[in-house]
Amino acid sequence: MRQKKSTLIITFATTTQAMAVEKFCQDHELPGRIIPVPREITAGCGLSWKAAPEDRERLADALRDGGLGWEEMHIIEI
Amino acid sequence: MIYLDNAATTLQKPQCVIDAVVRAMNSMGNASRGAHSSSLSASRVVYDTRCKIAKLFGCSRADHVVFTCNSTEALNIALGGLFVSGDHVITTDLEHNSVLRPLYRLEKEGIISLNFVPADVKGRPDYSAFETLIRRNTKAIVCTHASNLTGNMIDLERVGRIARDHGILLVVDASQTAGAVPIDMERMNIDVLCFTGHKGLMAPQGTGGLCIREGVEIRPFKVGGSGVHSYDKEQPSAYPTRLEAGTLNSHGIAGLSAALDYLNEVGIETIRSKETMLMQRFYEGVSRLDGITVYGDFDFERTAVVTLNIGDEDSAIISDVLYEDYGIATRPGAHCAPRMHEALGTTEQGAVRFSFSWFNTEEEVDEAIRAVAELAES
Numbered sequence: 001m002r003q004k005k006s007t008l009i010i011t012f013a014t015t016t017q018a019m020a021v022e023k024f025c026q027d028h029e030l031p032g033r034i035i036p037v038p039r040e041i042t043a044g045c046g047l048s049w050k051a052a053p054e055d056r057e058r059l060a061d062a063l064r065d066g067g068l069g070w071e072e073m074h075i076i077e078i
Numbered sequence: 079m080i081y082l083d084n085a086a087t088t089l090q091k092p093q094c095v096i097d098a099v100v101r102a103m104n105s106m107g108n109a110s111r112g113a114h115s116s117s118l119s120a121s122r123v124v125y126d127t128r129c130k131i132a133k134l135f136g137c138s139r140a141d142h143v144v145f146t147c148n149s150t151e152a153l154n155i156a157l158g159g160l161f162v163s164g165d166h167v168i169t170t171d172l173e174h175n176s177v178l179r180p181l182y183r184l185e186k187e188g189i190i191s192l193n194f195v196p197a198d199v200k201g202r203p204d205y206s207a208f209e210t211l212i213r214r215n216t217k218a219i220v221c222t223h224a225s226n227l228t229g230n231m232i233d234l235e236r237v238g239r240i241a242r243d244h245g246i247l248l249v250v251d252a253s254q255t256a257g258a259v260p261i262d263m264e265r266m267n268i269d270v271l272c273f274t275g276h277k278g279l280m281a282p283q284g285t286g287g288l289c290i291r292e293g294v295e296i297r298p299f300k301v302g303g304s305g306v307h308s309y310d311k312e313q314p315s316a317y318p319t320r321l322e323a324g325t326l327n328s329h330g331i332a333g334l335s336a337a338l339d340y341l342n343e344v345g346i347e348t349i350r351s352k353e354t355m356l357m358q359r360f361y362e363g364v365s366r367l368d369g370i371t372v373y374g375d376f377d378f379e380r381t382a383v384v385t386l387n388i389g390d391e392d393s394a395i396i397s398d399v400l401y402e403d404y405g406i407a408t409r410p411g412a413h414c415a416p417r418m419h420e421a422l423g424t425t426e427q428g429a430v431r432f433s434f435s436w437f438n439t440e441e442e443v444d445e446a447i448r449a450v451a452e453l454a455e456s
């Protein structure tokens with residue numbers, strides 16, 4: 001069996017929000033990538049941003065400063 | 079063929095636009111409907127294009143750029159979703175049926191009352207009327223940026239100031255100017271800008287949209303699949319999803335994206351000055367001929383359109399002869415702008431419209447002048 005890992009998942013209300021975050025993170029060399037929303041989370045948009053749990057504060061600060069929108073941040077085992 | 083019907087649609091598109099559509103059709107899935115690479119590639123292209131459109135038109139938020147299949151759909155969404163019972167709306171005699179018919183329908187349904195800013199015989203709007211027509215319940219001014227019939231532009235900065243001073247919305251039909259004339263929603267105080275992709279933007283047909291100022295609420299006109307919030311019974315409320323039910327024309331949007339790159343590379347000002355030069359050259363060539371009536375005002379800002387009649391000849395016949403005998407494509411008849419024809423006095427005769435694009439040449443213009451001269455003589 002695959003070993004589950006603790007992961008940061010950021011969810012979005014719209015695909016546009018997800019795309020904006022992807023572009024912003026790429027432009028600012030912030031960690032993570034787009035994955036489908038894991039089933040244990042309910043979110044508006046089926047896309048989410050996956051990163052390591054330790055990046056949570058850094059991402060939250062950067063996204064907030066950049067004026068980007070998201071729904072929620074979760075740390076889950078996947 | 080010499081194609082001078084660019085106000086209807088630009089026939090020649092930059093090669094990069096064609097290539098982008100072909101590439102997209104080989105690689106793009108459904109935007110916003112998955113996280114596999116083909117769906118994501120569509121989502122990225124669509125998002126990127128929103129950013130470019132927002133930048134081009136001075137829309138402060140890329141997520142307030144909503145894609146539609148043309149400006150008719152954008153106008154229907156805007157006009158159908160902005161007004162409530164009892165609202166008063168001001169529009170102008172210059173408008174196209176895609177503004178008029180949605181407004182007439184709302185008027186007939188008893189939702190809005192409607193007044194028109196009149197145009198004179200040269201097709202110029204009476205600017206003082208924008209202000210004198212305003213009432214306590216006026217919700218919006220809806221107006222075109224340029225007449226598709228005469229090419230005359232409306233001074234949007236001036237109208238925008240009036241709208242702002244009275245706290246009413248300004249909704250603009252930019253079908254004739256998007257891509258061909260600089261537009262800045264901030265400077266012009268535009269609340270909703272409706273555009274189509276297939277004319278001045280030189281993008282594929284089936285692209286267009288609306289740019290919405292932050293804080294302006296438009297109710298959705300169609301509801302359905304959005305790829306997000308799938309278990310909600312209502313259409314998601316966040317823009318752009320709120321107004322974008324259904325699969326987008328991502329292949330076309332990929333073409334629009336390439337067209338925007340092309341426009342930025344060449345520069346809208348460069349394109350505008352070439353088109354204006356061609357229009358001016360044609361105007362000077364035909365206006366000195368006997369028996370020619372040219373419509374509109376040539377002393378004010380205008381798009382690359384010259385509309386004329388020869389004597390009292392049926393415009394449809396003239397346009398047909400131009401095509402059959404000279405290989406010149408123009409548009410005759412009524413141009414979906416009934417009130418403008420009334421103002422110009424051309425409801426019976428129609429008028430022959432010559433409209434120029436970035437890809438036309440001076441030689442083509444000169445041939446068109448020669449053709450008109452021959453027809454005027456005969």
Ligand SMILES: Cc1ncc(COP(=O)(O)O)c(C=O)c1O
Nearest residue numbers: 148149150174176226251253274
């Ligand atoms: C002024 C104006 N408004 C609206 C439209 C409608 O554009 P579309 O057919 O792309 O929706 C046109 C084009 O025919 C136009 O010239």
